Every structure is written in structure tokens, then in C-alpha cells.
Amino acid sequence: MTSAPARAWAVLGTGAFAQGLLRGLAHRPERVSTVHVIGRTHQRARGVAALATGHGTLAGTHVRFVPHDAGLSPADRLRPLLQALRPALLIVCASPQSPSEARTRDSDWSRLLRRAGFGATLPLQAALVRDSVLACIDASPGTRVVNACFPDLVNPALHAEGLPVLCGLGNVATLATATRARLGVRDDRRLSLLAHHAHLSAPDDPRDEAAGWLDGAPLIELPEVLGEVRAMPRDFLNELGAQSAVPALHALTDPAASYTGHLPAPHGLPGGYPVRIAGTVLSLRLPPGFSRAEAVAFHREREHLDGVRLGEDGLLRFTSGTHAALRAYGAELPTAFRPADLPDLSRHLLKLRDRLRQTSVSPPDQKESP
Known part of the structure; x- marks a missing residue:
């Protein structure tokens, strides 16, 4: 029986979840020969790839971890990168909004997140996943996309838009x-x-x-x-x-x-x-x-x-409490919207976040990572 060929995967993100996943792959690579680590900066991607390589050395495995720079606007660079790499899997572990911010920072933005609920960040969680699926469709159609960013609702929303995401991770x-x-x-x-x-x-x-x-x-x-x-x-x-x-x-x-x-x-x-x-x-x-x-x-x-639902009619709806909290902090978002509206809503939330974060103070025992 002929063994399956070695494969290459790509991991988009360099945060805590991505690092844990890469450590696991270093110890259990099976038939994966190469893992492409895609970060916003080459320095960050290189550091995370080096950490995973160290774990592979400790485990006695031989998987390669290769760093790549996707820039601050990954959507612009994903297509040529994926076209060159053609990974079997693209695992999205990055979004513009960290799930931990509501717990680890004190600002009007984090207070909004605590009051509105995690569903208020749906447009931000979906942004990079959506760009990733579109990039794969255009540049690497054989790549399957797996999403670790609020998949319980992001994935159904993207499927309602006709954008396939195979499954999620975590939760x-x-x-x-x-x-x-x-x-x-x-x-x-x-x-x-x-x-x-x-x-x-x-x-x-x-x-x-x-x-x-x-x-x-x-x-x-x-x-x-x-x-x-x-x-x-x-x-x-x-x-x-x-x-x-x-x-x-x-x-x-x-x-x-x-x-x-x-x-x-x-x-x-x-x-x-x-x-x-x-x-x-x-x-x-x-x-x-x-x-x-x-x-x-x-x-x-x-x-x-x-704080957000996806109806059988294909519309996403904020619950009344979440929508009221968003409005109270100046978010001009509709109660109901289509999955195709998510990019516009994401841009609006990013502008609002920049303004509300100005009073940001990290608790002394939970400093942010550089």
C-alpha cells in the first residue's frame, strides 16, 4: 500500500491559540512536512516559527516551520502567498479583535464588550476568515479553510453567503x-x-x-x-x-x-x-x-x-440588549444585517474601537504582550 504524500499546512496567526496549535503540531506532525506560519510582521512570524521548531527538536520530529509576513492588511497579500504555497489546509487563528481584551484591559471599548457580549464583535471575528476564504477560492482552490475565530457563528454566517469553511476549532x-x-x-x-x-x-x-x-x-x-x-x-x-x-x-x-x-x-x-x-x-x-x-x-x-442570532431568513440580528449597548457607546449598527454587510460593519467597529480605546489601562497584573 502506497503511503500518503507529505503535506503542507498554513497557520494564519501568531497569538496564543496559534502557538498552542503549532506546539501540538511540532510534537505530532504525522505526515505534515511543512507548516507555513503567517503573521502580521516577519519578526513575529519568525519568532513563533522558531519556538515551534524548538519544540520539534525536543520531540525529535522533522516538520519545518516557515515564517511569512502578511502585513497589517493580510487580505492584500494572502492571494499571492496562497498561490505560491498551495497548502492543503489554511487554519485561521487571527482576527482584528482579541477575545481576551474584555478581560485584560480597562477602557470604554472593553466595557462595551463586557456589556454587549462577545457577539458584538462578530464583524471583527469574521473579517479575516472571509478574506481567507475568498483568497483560497481565487488563488488556491484546493486549500480547505478551518476557522478558530468564533466559528460557532462566523462559519454559519459565511456559509449563508456561499463561502465554505470546513469547520471550526476550540470551544x-x-x-x-x-x-x-x-x-x-x-x-x-x-x-x-x-x-x-x-x-x-x-x-x-x-x-x-x-x-x-x-x-x-x-x-x-x-x-x-x-x-x-x-x-x-x-x-x-x-x-x-x-x-x-x-x-x-x-x-x-x-x-x-x-x-x-x-x-x-x-x-x-x-x-x-x-x-x-x-x-x-x-x-x-x-x-x-x-x-x-x-x-x-x-x-x-x-x-x-x-448577543447575536442567524435567522432562517439568512439575516443576522443583534439581540435587543447587545444592540442597545452598541448604540449607547456610539456604534451606528443596524439591528438586522446580511452576512455580506460584515466587512462594512467591521470597518465601522474598528473606527469606534480606536476612539474608545483612548482611555485604555491594563491592570498591573495582566500586562499586554508586545
């Missing part, structure tokens, strides 16, 4: 990995979890909680287990999410590999699901008696937890 996979660790469950086939990005925090209404099954039976103690998981520092959870992505990514590109676990937004579905990957084909792995339609409805009913 439900993060919670499932930490849940299995708490329960001492080593076999990932035993656990099935339906969880949205919003379930990284406890919902105010217990009826909005995630749902889980162990060995096909409802996991009654899930709220208590998730309470322990949510008590972990967010950067620890981020590391688990990044590391758990590695075997799933291998299975998406290697017909000989398989994966049983969890992923957010498979094929543009809202929220996160138990999945399996065999022969590079991604499919749902729902508990007995639970249909795809019921799983999708479960997540549709909980999208409001992040």
Missing part, C-alpha cells in the same frame, strides 16, 4: 477535552457534547446549559463538571482547545487517519457537535435518538447567549 472541543479529563474518560467515543461558544461561561438560565451524554446516557452531572472546567484560567482552556485540534486536522487531510471527538460549526452548522472524521470526510456523531435537526435547533435556541 466545544475545549469543553469536551476538559470534561473528559474531569470525569477520567480516556476514550473520546464515550462522550457526546452539544455546546456553543457561549458555554465557555455559565448561562444565567440553567435551561440554556450545554447538553452531554456519556455512553449514550444523559450526563446529569454536566453542569457541575462544567462549573469546575470554567473555573480554570482561560489561557489554560485555550491551550487544551489548541492541542485537541491537532488530531482532527490530521484526519481532515490524511485518508489513513481518523478522529472521534468534537468540533464547532462542522460544514457551517451553528454551535458545536460531537463528530467523526474518516477518509477525510467530516460527519456528525450524535447520541442515540437525537437528530441533526434537533441538534441544530438546540444551538439556534442558545445563540442569544452571545
Whole structure:
């Protein structure tokens, strides 16, 4: 039997999630021969690539990590870069808005984020993913795009626009990995979890909680287990999410590999699901008696937890509380909008952010990374 050829991947981003993913790939490259690390500056990309190379040296693996500069406006450089690289996967781990800012800085902008909810940043989370998909379509149509930036809603929004994103990373996979660790469950086939990005925090209404099954039976103690998981520092959870992505990514590109676990937004579905990957084909792995339609409805009913919904009519809608918070801080955004409007809304939010960040003060024990 002829072995599958070695492959090249590209990782867009150099932040905490991207670094965790690259560390995981350094230790478990399988048939990946080269990973292209794309950052806003060559210095940053080179440093992160060097760190991953060091981990590969420690692990005794031979994957190459090659740095590339995408500039401050990556959309302008992605097309020629992707045309030259032609990676099997493009993994987007970067957005104009860090999810941690609401927790680590004090400014009118961070106060807006805390009041409005994470869904208020949807246009910013979608911006670079959208550019990446369009760049792949034009310059490297064989490249499959995977998104780690708010995939639970970004991916469905882009699919509604006709832009394919294969799946997401993190979120439900993060919670499932930490849940299995708490329960001492080593076999990932035993656990099935339906969880949205919003379930990284406890919902105010217990009826909005995630749902889980162990060995096909409802996991009654899930709220208590998730309470322990949510008590972990967010950067620890981020590391688990990044590391758990590695075997799933291998299975998406290697017909000989398989994966049983969890992923957010498979094929543009809202929220996160138990999945399996065999022969590079991604499919749902729902508990007995639970249909795809019921799983999708479960997540549709909980999208409001992040402050924005995607309706069956294809329109995105901010919840009343999120929209009121945005208006209170000067954001002139409509209540309802089309996925195609996301780039314009992103530009508006970036201008607003520049103004509201002027009072930014980092807490003394949580200084920003350079």
C-alpha cells in the first residue's frame, strides 16, 4: 500500500491559540512536512516559527516551520502567498479583535464588550476568515479553510453567503477535552457534547446549559463538571482547545487517519457537535435518538447567549440588549444585517474601537504582550 504524500499546512496567526496549535503540531506532525506560519510582521512570524521548531527538536520530529509576513492588511497579500504555497489546509487563528481584551484591559471599548457580549464583535471575528476564504477560492482552490475565530457563528454566517469553511476549532472541543479529563474518560467515543461558544461561561438560565451524554446516557452531572472546567484560567482552556485540534486536522487531510471527538460549526452548522472524521470526510456523531435537526435547533435556541442570532431568513440580528449597548457607546449598527454587510460593519467597529480605546489601562497584573 502506497503511503500518503507529505503535506503542507498554513497557520494564519501568531497569538496564543496559534502557538498552542503549532506546539501540538511540532510534537505530532504525522505526515505534515511543512507548516507555513503567517503573521502580521516577519519578526513575529519568525519568532513563533522558531519556538515551534524548538519544540520539534525536543520531540525529535522533522516538520519545518516557515515564517511569512502578511502585513497589517493580510487580505492584500494572502492571494499571492496562497498561490505560491498551495497548502492543503489554511487554519485561521487571527482576527482584528482579541477575545481576551474584555478581560485584560480597562477602557470604554472593553466595557462595551463586557456589556454587549462577545457577539458584538462578530464583524471583527469574521473579517479575516472571509478574506481567507475568498483568497483560497481565487488563488488556491484546493486549500480547505478551518476557522478558530468564533466559528460557532462566523462559519454559519459565511456559509449563508456561499463561502465554505470546513469547520471550526476550540470551544466545544475545549469543553469536551476538559470534561473528559474531569470525569477520567480516556476514550473520546464515550462522550457526546452539544455546546456553543457561549458555554465557555455559565448561562444565567440553567435551561440554556450545554447538553452531554456519556455512553449514550444523559450526563446529569454536566453542569457541575462544567462549573469546575470554567473555573480554570482561560489561557489554560485555550491551550487544551489548541492541542485537541491537532488530531482532527490530521484526519481532515490524511485518508489513513481518523478522529472521534468534537468540533464547532462542522460544514457551517451553528454551535458545536460531537463528530467523526474518516477518509477525510467530516460527519456528525450524535447520541442515540437525537437528530441533526434537533441538534441544530438546540444551538439556534442558545445563540442569544452571545448577543447575536442567524435567522432562517439568512439575516443576522443583534439581540435587543447587545444592540442597545452598541448604540449607547456610539456604534451606528443596524439591528438586522446580511452576512455580506460584515466587512462594512467591521470597518465601522474598528473606527469606534480606536476612539474608545483612548482611555485604555491594563491592570498591573495582566500586562499586554508586545
